[in-house]
Amino acid sequence: MSPSVLGGASLLVAWQLKDKHVLIVGGGDVASGRIESVLAADARVTIISPSSGLHPLTKQFVEGSYPITYHDRTFGGVEDLAGIDMVLTAIDDVSQSRTICALCRDLKIPVNVADIPDSCDFFFGSQIRDGPLQIMVSTNGQSPKLANIIKRKIEKHLPEHAGDAIANVGRLRTLLKERAPGVGGEVSKRRMKWMVDVCNSWDFQDLAQLDEQAMKRLLDTGWENGTVPEPRDLGVRRKWRASVSTAISAAVPVITFAAGATCACILLFSRFSRSR
Numbered sequence: 001m002s003p004s005v006l007g008g009a010s011l012l013v014a015w016q017l018k019d020k021h022v023l024i025v026g027g028g029d030v031a032s033g034r035i036e037s038v039l040a041a042d043a044r045v046t047i048i049s050p051s052s053g054l055h056p057l058t059k060q061f062v063e064g065s066y067p068i069t070y071h072d073r074t075f076g077g078v079e080d081l082a083g084i085d086m087v088l089t090a091i092d093d094v095s096q097s098r099t100i101c102a103l104c105r106d107l108k109i110p111v112n113v114a115d116i117p118d119s120c121d122f123f124f125g126s127q128i129r130d131g132p133l134q135i136m137v138s139t140n141g142q143s144p145k146l147a148n149i150i151k152r153k154i155e156k157h158l159p160e161h162a163g164d165a166i167a168n169v170g171r172l173r174t175l176l177k178e179r180a181p182g183v184g185g186e187v188s189k190r191r192m193k194w195m196v197d198v199c200n201s202w203d204f205q206d207l208a209q210l211d212e213q214a215m216k217r218l219l220d221t222g223w224e225n226g227t228v229p230e231p232r233d234l235g236v237r238r239k240w241r242a243s244v245s246t247a248i249s250a251a252v253p254v255i256t257f258a259a260g261a262t263c264a265c266i267l268l269f270s271r272f273s274r275s276r
Helices: 029-040 056-063 094-106 144-156 162-179 185-201 204-209 212-221 244-275
Strands: 021-025 044-048 068-071 086-089 111-113 126-130 133-137
Touching: 021 029, 029 044, 029 056, 029 086, 044 056, 056 068, 086 094, 094 111, 126 144, 133 144, 133 162, 162 185, 162 204, 162 212
Parallel strands: 021 044, 021 086, 044 068, 086 111
Antiparallel strands: 126 133
């Protein structure tokens, strides 16, 4: 039986923009958000926009110590695309936006034109960021507001300190590869299985507490013996108390079970009393 594939989706990827050159045409509200996004990805940025149209946040970026080149003018044509790896436009001139899009596609430069989905090679989603953790919600350009609402709902249910936990797991993987180097083969499979076991055995708060000394003890007592010790066996103690929302979430199943068990006992007792 052939697998069922639902078409019409976008390919969601984590695009590596470090040291890539991004051109942003426009300097208003939307452009300021685009600037922030690409700077967070360590890109080099060129902004083309008349100073009269700069959003206050855009001005802060331009005047700050960021890898930004600013041109106080409108888009000048194909010469502005020399050496550019990505183009983002956020201007009110639809005709100019489509012209820029056509030039980019002729030059095979990926382009995003704000508010014109058919002129976009990719979309910006609503993003959650916690250190190395990034989650994007995309509606494929159909409803940015609903993407934002869905993002907030997801955000409420993320584990506390997830970003710290992920960063520590990444560091642990690096130390493990230094201790047991090799690509592919049995050693790679063993490393992967052990890291999976660690992630499944430790919760996010415990992983977030790991420091270099605890990681070394975990590798010495765990990896070397093919086991995953408990956090308390390594002296890992929680610095943070669970938040009220986390405590409530954890307590709900217990309370529900206890209430259900109590009701069942009362029902059985009443039936037993009537039978007598």
